[in-house]
Amino acid sequence: MTVLLFVFVIIAIIPLASILFEVVKNGVGALSFEFLTSPPGALGSGEGGIGPAIQGTLIAVGIASLIGAPVGVLAGVYLSEYSSSSKHFAYFLRLFNDVLTGIPSIVIGITGYIALVLTLGSFSIIAGAFVLSIIMIPIVARVSEETLKLVPNTLREAAYGLGLPKWKVVWHIVIKGSKSGILTGIVLAISRVAGETAPLIMTILGTSLFFSGLNSPVDALPLRIWRLASQPYPAAHEQGWGAALVLILLILAMSVALRMFAQKRSITLFKGTT
């Protein structure tokens, strides 16, 4: 049996290792300063780069986190700290949240298309960021609720015992004490959202131009990868691999950096609270 399980691990590791290996092997060749900064060249020429795509991804994900992270964290705070007086409402909120997590991203994309793109009249960053934030909110809310619940009740009671009002307890004790967990949830959501393709097709659309205002279409890395992979030219494929490498590095760097940051913070906080 042990052997069987070990074989399972090997079976799972091989394709995953192969993915990373192929992405690095095929992607490194495409990387250059020009590739990272210039707009895409003519179709199939192998010239140009993914500058607009990187810029678009950063802007859209940035705006999405500005909307999604606070809303998600506040929803988590409500569910864990304030919902004890209205159990039914909290139950439905949790149910909705779980359902929203399970909705395929493309369906959320269509909703964004109908609600924002058709209403505003054009594909836009705003619509894309809105859709991405909808995907983010349930993840952030779920994780922050779970971490807030982990804060020991004795800490809350001690703070109440010192005569602090509820909002001060929630803000200074509960939220600050579980900062690292909340951050982990946000990072999880951001890395999930940064790789979303389907909803972006329906909202951001993708162009080959640089950022030109919040209500015009931009490019995004997953979109660019998909476009490049769908083209029949080898040069485009190589660029696709390059873009994939950039995207993976972006996500990994973000999650590793924030994980280290969160660890450091939680250690100092732990010292502060004891």
Added chain:
Amino acid sequence: MVALAYFCFKRRFHTYFQEGCFNFVIGTDWNAVEGRESFGALPYIIGTLVSSTIAMAIAVPISVGIAIFITEMMKNKFGTILSFVVELLAAVPSIIYGLWGLFVFRFWIRDYVEEPLHNTFGGFPLFAQAPFGLDVFTAGIILAIMIIPIITAVSREVIKAIPHSQKEAAYALGATRWEMVKTAILPASKTGLMGATFLGLGRAIGETMLVTLVIGNAIGLAAIPTSLFSQSQTLSSIIANEFLNEASNDLHL
């Protein structure tokens, strides 16, 4: 969230009223040309079911196995590293799995799995079609590869949460390690593992871009998979494909 449901239904009812709900679910004809619209989603529903069934059949045993392996067999550094790697891999975007599937895995599976199967068991309808590499089988396997890290990460948490006293009780009754896993871990973590499975299933069903790249994008009657090696289409990939056509038409106008 309410708005989300509202907009979806508003738009969907448009199609339902046009076709009738029944026809929409069992129809096989798909024609988006203006004036001759008819939308039957049966092939895509079947495609979705087949590809996610393949994915779950492969992914669930492997993921649960890995989770048990990490939590029970590998309590040293290697296990920590392995679980860290699994968590990082869960963050790799699906489009990259699609890229890899289209340019690398497609040829592996065509040459090393599908060709031999087709040559040996070609008589069975399951393996009858000539292998091409972009088909339901490939899509199912790549979906499995994509959701393995997700299911593993969740099941690992579930199995880790089982109290030690239960495991020790099983050992105390003279159970070997395997009897312990069978009698103490699996029953206790059943609901959690189900939850992990459904999380994976949700991702597999809703996954769009990966499937669009590797499933072959057949339309209409041709999209009903007659064998493991036939091109098909899932609900979400037809949405993506149709949307692209529609969007580019609108932009050209």
